[in-house]
Amino acid sequence: MINVCVFCGAGEGRLPQFGEAAEALGTELAHRGLGLVYGGASVGLMGRVADAVLAAGGTAVGVLPSKLRDKEIAHTGLTALHIVDTLEERKKLMFDLSDAFAALPGGLGTLDELSEVLTWAQLGYHDKPMGLLNVAGYFDHLLAYLDRGVSDGLLKARHLARLRTADSPAALLDQLLPAPQKSSAGAGGTP
Numbered sequence: 001m002i003n004v005c006v007f008c009g010a011g012e013g014r015l016p017q018f019g020e021a022a023e024a025l026g027t028e029l030a031h032r033g034l035g036l037v038y039g040g041a042s043v044g045l046m047g048r049v050a051d052a053v054l055a056a057g058g059t060a061v062g063v064l065p066s067k068l069r070d071k072e073i074a075h076t077g078l079t080a081l082h083i084v085d086t087l088e089e090r091k092k093l094m095f096d097l098s099d100a101f102a103a104l105p106g107g108l109g110t111l112d113e114l115s116e117v118l119t120w121a122q123l124g125y126h127d128k129p130m131g132l133l134n135v136a137g138y139f140d141h142l143l144a145y146l147d148r149g150v151s152d153g154l155l156k157a158r159h160l161a162r163l164r165t166a167d168s169p170a171a172l173l174d175q176l177l178p179a180p181q182k183s184s185a186g187a188g189g190t191p
Helices: 016-031 044-055 087-097 108-122 140-151 169-176
Strands: 003-007 035-038 060-065 080-084 100-103 130-133 163-166
Touching: 003 087, 003 108, 016 035, 016 044, 016 169, 035 044, 035 087, 044 060, 060 087, 080 087, 087 108, 100 108, 100 169, 108 130, 130 169, 163 169
Parallel strands: 003 035, 003 100, 035 060, 060 080, 100 130, 130 163
Antiparallel strands: none
16 A cells, blocks of 8 residues: 655644645545554544545554553554554654655644755655645745855755646646656457
C-alpha cells in the first residue's frame, strides 16, 4: 500500500474550509486506496482527516510521542497507533512509513515537519513527492517566502520545484501520485 503522510494542525483553525479540506483529503485517500500516516491525534484537523479515512474504509496509522498522548488525545480507533518517546522519533517513523507528504493548514509543528522533509529532499536524502493543500490561500505567504529565497539566491529553484501545490485534495494527489499510464497497445495487440 502507498502511504501519504499528512502534516496538519491539532487545532481546527478559524475557517470552516480547513476542516472540510481535511475531511475531503481523508475521503480521497481512502477512495484511491492510499493509506494515511499522520500525528496520531483524535482532535483538530488531525482527527478530522483520520476520521474521514476510516469512515471511507481506509487505513490510518498514527505516530504520537508519549508526552503528547494525553495532551493531543490519542486516536483510539486507528488501524495502528505507534507511541514513541520523542518528536524526533515521531518525524523519523512518519517519514519511514510514508511514500509521499502533504501538508494541510497547521501551526509550528506542521511547519517543522514540512521544513524537515523539504530539507532532507534538498540534501538528497529522499525523492518522495511533497505537496501543500493550499486551503483558502493558507500557504500563500510561505510560498512567497520560498520564492523570495530563490530570488535572493538563498534557495535553488530546482529544489522548490519538487514541492507541489493545489487547492483541492484530488488535484494535489494527482500531482503527488499520478495514475499509471495506460499502454497504447490494444488488447491482444503488439506494442
